[in-house]
Amino acid sequence: MKLERTSTTTFTDVISLATAKAHLRVDHSDEDALITSLISTAGEIVEEYTGQYLSSCGFTYYADHFTSVMKIHAGPGVRILTVKYYDTDHTLQTWPATEYHSDVKSHPMRVQFENLPTEVDDRVHAVQITGDAGYSTVPETLKSAMLLIIGHLYEHRKDVLVGVQSAPLVHGAKFLMDKFKPSTF
Numbered sequence: 001m002k003l004e005r006t007s008t009t010t011f012t013d014v015i016s017l018a019t020a021k022a023h024l025r026v027d028h029s030d031e032d033a034l035i036t037s038l039i040s041t042a043g044e045i046v047e048e049y050t051g052q053y054l055s056s057c058g059f060t061y062y063a064d065h066f067t068s069v070m071k072i073h074a075g076p077g078v079r080i081l082t083v084k085y086y087d088t089d090h091t092l093q094t095w096p097a098t099e100y101h102s103d104v105k106s107h108p109m110r111v112q113f114e115n116l117p118t119e120v121d122d123r124v125h126a127v128q129i130t131g132d133a134g135y136s137t138v139p140e141t142l143k144s145a146m147l148l149i150i151g152h153l154y155e156h157r158k159d160v161l162v163g164v165q166s167a168p169l170v171h172g173a174k175f176l177m178d179k180f181k182p183s184t185f
Contacts, residue, residue: 002125003074006058011043012036014054014138015146023147024154035154042149045173046142050180051075051108053134054142062125066116070129073182077104078132080111085128086121092128093117102131107182109133145176 020035021027043054051073053059058081061072066085080102083095095117103110111129120126152173 001064002062003072004060004062005053006060006130009043009047009053009055009057009134011040011054011146014043015039015143015150020147020150024151035150038150038153039146041153042146045149046146046177049174050142050177051182052142052180054138056132056134056136058130058132061129061131063127063129064124065120066113066127068113068116070111070113070127071108072111072129072131073108074131074133075107075109075182076133076135077102077107077109078134079104080109080129080131082130083111083127084130085117086123086126087117088119088121090121104131104133139180141176142180145173148173148176 017032017036017039020039021032024035026035046052047054052075056078059072059074061070061074063070080100083097083100084092085095087093099115100111100113103112109131
């Protein structure tokens with residue numbers, strides 16, 4: 001199984017450079033490139049940990065075979081667009097929307113099938129489900145988690161700091177992100 005984003009995200013749409021600099025108490029532009037990079041890193045960490053896309057995007061979910069209920073760990077769900085599969089003749093087919101129900105309100109999203117195709121190719125990623133997911137307005141809690149991560153990465157630029165005791169990144173940011181993470185991960 002694989003989940004692939006089909007459109008790009010700019011995390012500076014979630015946390016602006018100005019907001020990050022204010023949080024870091026940086027009043028010069030010498031490190032703007034570094035801070036912009038940290039914004040992207042923090043956004044990727046939040047998305048990876050929670051399974052939530054911070055901005056609207058398209059996705060394709062790949063699976064090797066059908067199951068009666070397929071869970072898609074991308075959220076928040078907006079809609080399922082297509083369900084396609086390779087048949088035994090190696091031709092990509094579209095499964096009719098009348099043959100499945102989608103639940104985009106749950107996290108993870110679910111696609112439940114009334115009937116399953118019988119002639120599915122025995123290949124990797126034979127099934128492809130496309131859809132849209134992501135926040136139109138990012139919760140402040142996830143923005144705060146991003147800011148904590150940005151601050152941590154900015155202040156701790158090395159793996160080991162001699163003579164400095166530091167709490168792991170996961171304490172504050174993880175606590176904020178936990179309620180957005182599905183329990184089935």
